[in-house]
Amino acid sequence: xxxxxxxxxxxxxxxxxxxxxxxxxxxxxxxxxxxxxxxxxxxxxxxxxxxxxxxxxxxxxxxxxxxxxxxxxxxxxxxxxxxxxxxxxxxxxxxxxxxxxxxxxxxxxxxxxxxxxxxxxxxxxxxxxxxxxxxxxxxxxxxxxxxxxxxxxxxxxxxxxxxxxxxxxxxxxxxxxxxxxxxxxxxxxxxxxxxxxxxxxxxxxxxxxxxxxxxxxxxxxxxxxxxxxxxxxxxxxxxxxxxxxxxxxxxxxxxxxxxxxxxxxxxxxxxxxxxxxxxxxxxxxxxxxxxxxxxxxxxxxxxxxxxxxxxxxxxxxxxxxxxxxxxxxxxxxxxxxxxxxxxxxxxx
Numbered sequence: 001x002x003x004x005x006x007x008x009x010x011x012x013x014x015x016x017x018x019x020x021x022x023x024x025x026x027x028x029x030x031x032x033x034x035x036x037x038x039x040x041x042x043x044x045x046x047x048x049x050x051x052x053x054x055x056x057x058x059x060x061x062x063x064x065x066x067x068x069x070x071x072x073x074x075x076x077x078x079x080x081x082x083x084x085x086x087x088x089x090x091x092x093x094x095x096x097x098x099x100x101x102x103x104x105x106x107x108x109x110x111x112x113x114x115x116x117x118x119x120x121x122x123x124x125x126x127x128x129x130x131x132x133x134x135x136x137x138x139x140x141x142x143x144x145x146x147x148x149x150x151x152x153x154x155x156x157x158x159x160x161x162x163x164x165x166x167x168x169x170x171x172x173x174x175x176x177x178x179x180x181x182x183x184x185x186x187x188x189x190x191x192x193x194x195x196x197x198x199x200x201x202x203x204x205x206x207x208x209x210x211x212x213x214x215x216x217x218x219x220x221x222x223x224x225x226x227x228x229x230x231x232x233x234x235x236x237x238x239x240x241x242x243x244x245x246x247x248x249x250x251x252x253x254x255x256x257x258x259x260x261x262x263x264x265x266x267x268x269x270x271x272x273x274x275x276x277x278x279x280x281x282x283x284x285x286x287x288x289x290x291x292x293x294x295x296x297x298x299x300x301x302x303x304x305x306x307x308x309x310x311x312x313x314x315x316x317x318x319x320x321x322x323x324x325x326x327x328x329x330x331x332x333x334x335x336x337x338x339x340x341x342x343x344x345x346x347x348x
Contacts, residue, residue, distance in 0.1 A: 031299035088265040090301020093276030095258035098292035106277035111171025113271035115145025142263025199272035199324020274331020
């Protein structure tokens with residue numbers, strides 16, 4: 001009997017076999033190509049346009065001195081931050097949705113972005129902190145919020161809907177705190193804070209690239225190494241225990257990883273809205289595969305954010321919008337559609 005759903009079993013030496021989802025693999029390859037193509041187009045966009053061919057040649061060290069300065073020093077860091085932030089949010093959102101077993105269980109809904117924003121606002125408003133201090137404040141705010149949500153949702157384990165409900169409550173409190181901090185800020189700090197809160201890639205340089213890159217290189221392999229346990233956990237804690245999965249240890253490890261990825265992305269680009277919510281759902285619909293779809297969600301987030309950044313720069317005339325405005329509009333529409341779909345299905 002032929003395998004269903006495009007899944008193939010590859011047998012290696014000693015009888016070992018590996019399941020390969022052909023459709024998911026094709027989707028990942030296409031998303032990687034889309035992210036690369038969008039990145040090349042985005043690098044060539046600006047007051048000094050550069051053709052895609054010249055961008056590629058410059059990236060391989062064959063451009064003119066002027067092109068190398070514009071591409072490598074001015075535009076490439078912004079695009080890399082966009083790719084890393086999108087990938088981090090896509091993977092973090094997939095982890096939260098898989099652990100909570102709820103399509104609404106994303107950092108946007110759970111309040112992690114608002115918590116990271118609160119930490120950044122404390123540094124901006126109360127201490128007039130530098131960019132590095134704002135980044136540290138956002139990281140600390142995200143981690144504290146994640147720990148608070150987990151502790152409040154804990155009751156002989158963490159139930160998905162309880163996690164979402166606690167997260168919504170914490171999000172409301174964090175939003176109120178953010179509003180209060182803005183009322184206490186002077187004009188300059190308030191303007192700086194509002195720009196940061198919108199979510200933007202403007203002015204990003206290599207100082208934002210390296211910390212996020214190293215964090216991704218550390219956490220992504222760790223998360224993927226526990227993907228099998230996460231897949232088992234989607235069948236329920238009792239079944240997972242019976243299959244030998246240390247449920248609470250895996251859940252804690254993955255939640256901490258998701259919080260770190262989300263907080264680091266927020267620290268690098270501000271609270272970019274709804275990428276963490278939409279990327280895993282779009283990836284799942286493309287792959288038509290059960291399970292958390294971690295790798296497709298990662299590349300979907302990267303492609304989604306750089307494409308949104310290009311749209312923010314090119315589709316609104318002479319005025320450039322922060323990327324968070326574009327993702328917020330698209331994500332808000334998607335959230336409404338998702339709520340209507342879930343209601344019709346009787347799940348909410």
